[in-house]
Amino acid sequence: MSEGLVPQRVRGPLFVAGGAVLATVLVAGLALLLGGFDPGQAAAAMVRGTVGSPSALLSVTLVRAVPLILSGLAVAIAFRAGVWNIGAEGQLYAGAMAGVWVGLSAGGLPALLALPAALIASCVAGAVWALIPALMRTRLGVGEVITTILMNFVAIHLASYLVRGPLQESRGVFPQTDAIAEAARLGVLVPGTRLHWGFALAVLVALGASLFLSRTRAGFRLRAVGASPSAAQVAGGIDARRVWTGAFLSSGAVAGLAGGVEVAGVTYALYEGLSPGWGYTAIAVALLAGLSPLAVLVTGALFGALEGGASAMQREAGVPSAWVSFVQALVILSVLALDRLRRTGTTLALGRSGGDVAEASAEDDGSGGEIGERSGGA
Amino acid sequence: MTPPRVRMSGIVRRFGAVKALDGAALTLEAGEIHGVLGENGAGKTTLLNILAGLLSQDSGTLEIDGGEVVLSNPRDAWRRGIGMVHQHFKLVGALTVLENLSLGLRVEGGGFGLPYARVRRRVADLEDRTGLHVPLDRAVSDLSVGERQRVEILKALLRDPRVLVLDEPTAVLTPGEVASLFDLLRTLAADGTAVALVAHKLDEVLAVAHRVTVLRDGRTVFGGTVGEVEPEQLVRAMVGESPTRTEPGVRGRVQGEVVAALRKVGLQHGPGWRLSEISMEVERGRIVGIAGVEGNGQRELALLLAGRAKPDQGEAVVPARTGFIPQDRTHEGLIADFDLVENMGLAFHSGRGLMPWSSIRVRAEELRRDYAVRAPTVRTRAGALSGGNQQRLVVGRELAVARDLLVAENPTRGLDIAATRFVRDRLVDLVAAGRGVEPPGVVLISGDLDELLEVADRILVMVRGRLIPVPDHARTRDGIGALMLAGGS
Numbered sequence A: 001m002s003e004g005l006v007p008q009r010v011r012g013p014l015f016v017a018g019g020a021v022l023a024t025v026l027v028a029g030l031a032l033l034l035g036g037f038d039p040g041q042a043a044a045a046m047v048r049g050t051v052g053s054p055s056a057l058l059s060v061t062l063v064r065a066v067p068l069i070l071s072g073l074a075v076a077i078a079f080r081a082g083v084w085n086i087g088a089e090g091q092l093y094a095g096a097m098a099g100v101w102v103g104l105s106a107g108g109l110p111a112l113l114a115l116p117a118a119l120i121a122s123c124v125a126g127a128v129w130a131l132i133p134a135l136m137r138t139r140l141g142v143g144e145v146i147t148t149i150l151m152n153f154v155a156i157h158l159a160s161y162l163v164r165g166p167l168q169e170s171r172g173v174f175p176q177t178d179a180i181a182e183a184a185r186l187g188v189l190v191p192g193t194r195l196h197w198g199f200a201l202a203v204l205v206a207l208g209a210s211l212f213l214s215r216t217r218a219g220f221r222l223r224a225v226g227a228s229p230s231a232a233q234v235a236g237g238i239d240a241r242r243v244w245t246g247a248f249l250s251s252g253a254v255a256g257l258a259g260g261v262e263v264a265g266v267t268y269a270l271y272e273g274l275s276p277g278w279g280y281t282a283i284a285v286a287l288l289a290g291l292s293p294l295a296v297l298v299t300g301a302l303f304g305a306l307e308g309g310a311s312a313m314q315r316e317a318g319v320p321s322a323w324v325s326f327v328q329a330l331v332i333l334s335v336l337a338l339d340r341l342r343r344t345g346t347t348l349a350l351g352r353s354g355g356d357v358a359e360a361s362a363e364d365d366g367s368g369g370e371i372g373e374r375s376g377g378a
Numbered sequence B: 001m002t003p004p005r006v007r008m009s010g011i012v013r014r015f016g017a018v019k020a021l022d023g024a025a026l027t028l029e030a031g032e033i034h035g036v037l038g039e040n041g042a043g044k045t046t047l048l049n050i051l052a053g054l055l056s057q058d059s060g061t062l063e064i065d066g067g068e069v070v071l072s073n074p075r076d077a078w079r080r081g082i083g084m085v086h087q088h089f090k091l092v093g094a095l096t097v098l099e100n101l102s103l104g105l106r107v108e109g110g111g112f113g114l115p116y117a118r119v120r121r122r123v124a125d126l127e128d129r130t131g132l133h134v135p136l137d138r139a140v141s142d143l144s145v146g147e148r149q150r151v152e153i154l155k156a157l158l159r160d161p162r163v164l165v166l167d168e169p170t171a172v173l174t175p176g177e178v179a180s181l182f183d184l185l186r187t188l189a190a191d192g193t194a195v196a197l198v199a200h201k202l203d204e205v206l207a208v209a210h211r212v213t214v215l216r217d218g219r220t221v222f223g224g225t226v227g228e229v230e231p232e233q234l235v236r237a238m239v240g241e242s243p244t245r246t247e248p249g250v251r252g253r254v255q256g257e258v259v260a261a262l263r264k265v266g267l268q269h270g271p272g273w274r275l276s277e278i279s280m281e282v283e284r285g286r287i288v289g290i291a292g293v294e295g296n297g298q299r300e301l302a303l304l305l306a307g308r309a310k311p312d313q314g315e316a317v318v319p320a321r322t323g324f325i326p327q328d329r330t331h332e333g334l335i336a337d338f339d340l341v342e343n344m345g346l347a348f349h350s351g352r353g354l355m356p357w358s359s360i361r362v363r364a365e366e367l368r369r370d371y372a373v374r375a376p377t378v379r380t381r382a383g384a385l386s387g388g389n390q391q392r393l394v395v396g397r398e399l400a401v402a403r404d405l406l407v408a409e410n411p412t413r414g415l416d417i418a419a420t421r422f423v424r425d426r427l428v429d430l431v432a433a434g435r436g437v438e439p440p441g442v443v444l445i446s447g448d449l450d451e452l453l454e455v456a457d458r459i460l461v462m463v464r465g466r467l468i469p470v471p472d473h474a475r476t477r478d479g480i481g482a483l484m485l486a487g488g489s
Helices: A013-034 A039-051 A054-080 A088-105 A111-140 A144-164 A198-215 A217-227 A229-234 A240-267 A278-288 A293-317 A323-351 A356-367 B044-051 B074-079 B097-102 B116-130 B145-157 B175-190 B202-208 B231-239 B298-305 B329-333 B340-345 B357-370 B387-401 B417-431 B449-455 B477-486
Strands: B006-015 B018-028 B033-037 B059-064 B082-085 B163-167 B194-198 B211-216 B219-225 B258-269 B272-283 B287-291 B313-317 B322-325 B405-409 B441-445 B458-463 B466-469
Touching: A013 A039, A013 A278, A013 A293, A013 A323, A039 A054, A039 A293, A054 A088, A054 A198, A054 A217, A054 A240, A054 A278, A054 A293, A088 A111, A088 A144, A088 A240, A088 A278, A111 A144, A111 A240, A198 A217, A198 A240, A198 A293, A217 A229, A217 A240, A217 B340, A229 A240, A229 B329, A240 A278, A278 A293, A278 A323, A293 A323, B006 B044, B018 B033, B018 B044, B018 B059, B018 B194, B018 B211, B033 B044, B033 B175, B033 B202, B033 B231, B044 B082, B044 B163, B044 B194, B074 B082, B082 B145, B097 B116, B097 B145, B116 B145, B116 B175, B145 B163, B145 B175, B163 B175, B175 B194, B175 B202, B202 B231, B211 B231, B219 B231, B258 B298, B258 B441, B272 B298, B272 B313, B272 B441, B272 B466, B287 B417, B287 B449, B287 B477, B298 B405, B298 B441, B322 B387, B329 B387, B340 B357, B340 B387, B357 B387, B387 B405, B387 B417, B405 B417, B417 B441, B417 B449, B441 B449, B449 B477, B458 B477
Parallel strands: B018 B219, B033 B194, B033 B211, B082 B163, B163 B194, B287 B441, B287 B458, B322 B405, B405 B441
Antiparallel strands: B006 B018, B006 B059, B211 B219, B258 B272, B258 B313, B458 B466
């Protein structure tokens, strides 16, 4: 199944993405109908609330898209290496905590120093949060799916503790921190909207990740290890553990940046429930994008629209905003199913063509195991 | 006249745009052993998979005992008495032989258990009749490849097949195992079973088969009775032209400096040693052959020499500019989902900075041309190539990087005649002087003694993790075979 999740050579991603969107729209529309809502009205509300006006697009959709794009990139980088990092949520919180901490103590610093310091702290914190599962996988062979999920809980509860304890606002009333220093905030990108410079940063990271994977030697090694650890190690002489560790750390850093950017660009403070599960939605974002960093920009915006449009739909069509989680789950399910379909389609055709080759690749498909079963250090 | 046991005619099967079979035919008579020959990608496995119900044909007919049938799954084929032993074993390693044999068989009178007692009885019967012995209570993962194959064959025999299909059963066997397999097939045929046998090695097929069918490019191009056809006729039918041969025993190359040296090297494996006290040197311009029964440490030796593993004991001095042709090309030699250029990149990625994609692409184009890799473009996925073409890709890439040393692990295993010839010639060319560059040294690990005798300058035998040099007077099949078994002690 792991092979199914990682289209190393992204072939026919439009088939998967397009099919998944279509399937989701049909099923979600049907669900609305069965629930007694008017799908047309709901869709109209969704469209108006997300792309209906420049302000809806810039202040709602794209603002929501920023953390989804960044954490989606984090997931895509890890998955491309065959690292099943389900911990973007926790790494995002780690980044938010570090960013807020630096932001709160950066009062006296100039913006040129304070903002980069806060964002770098976020990246470092995210990477550190990913380091523990990385070591457990590469040194002890413990599957990262479990460890990264568990680290999410630790991060979320640590954030709760901080906003009720050491970092609680000076009045001591609400479970949140004081607002961070002006110098540590991201400026507005488009005047008159809420779209901040974090969006530009997210686009830059996506471009960087794309170039990294396609152009650099380290990026090639990452893709090779993700596509076939055995061939990467034997034919390529690549140290797979090093690559896995590197992928974990970069993934954690980008997820941490998502948290830091959200704090520096939108909330200016840390509070409980800062993330409505972006780190998990990121998995859907990355999978729908076929793990391509540039496509994450599109799918991140799509999910941003979905979350942004949920409130408009609730307001205008009475559709509960929880419906969005349902849609997200549908997307993940249909992406997985369609991707499997696409790959088994090709695998079957090759697997029986009489070449020894393809038989072996069919076996390869089976041996990878479920997500996370691949232990490290093999 | 009784109709043949199996008659397949006009079989066409496409995979996407590729026509794997384009009018193939095969007739199997009761009591005969029928050799199915053809180059890699000729369609042998596809044709037999159709017979075994794993695939369906796009057009063409399949008749069993004169009646046309449609097999929609392997179970249908079983029911009609067609059993298949696959090239890649389909056994559960963690289960015992008995459990594996019992899987999928019904318990008499229903019930949920597995028919262990009945299987034991039947296996004992079969053992008496055929001399086929398997250790019923050992886990399959503990068995040698030859033993696993016997389990696969028993699994098929337990269902009383009237047609037994074996897809390249000899590729993984030692010469002794091949001989006993053939004895078994003769016994089965004498009992009236129709046996279809796919094999690459012509002499093996001629030794056991009564009739042969040759496939080329998805078509049946030749059929005849063994004893009435000349081997050259068959080779021509398989490759379409007569293959060129190099003279065996190429000698007189320049011997150069030592490029790799192992000194009293040991490699640990659990509490014991996988390799112990290994000392050897490889010089430029020399092919050092390593013989041995598979699993005696050749694999570990290859990884050490290629710099993919570090010794636990002793000293290993190996060069950086080393090419490595691993035995398992589909899993270790290349990445099926990467295209030719990216697979070429596996040899050119070290260091930092940008991948030199444009020069890698040029190299991939050259490789596709010089090694006649049959791929539409260098952007074709490696997984879409046939086995022989994949091996050309791996060999070409590794030869390009082997400036000081080449380590080749069974580089011709599973290849057809032309491809085997091609790979051996490239190895010999590589160490030949006069190309304007200093030739590398080559370590050739091979289970094929004829191959070693043909191309190696000197031969060492690996037995239980130790290396024994073969003295000149023992440089024969029998001499080396004796060392492989006895361990020279």
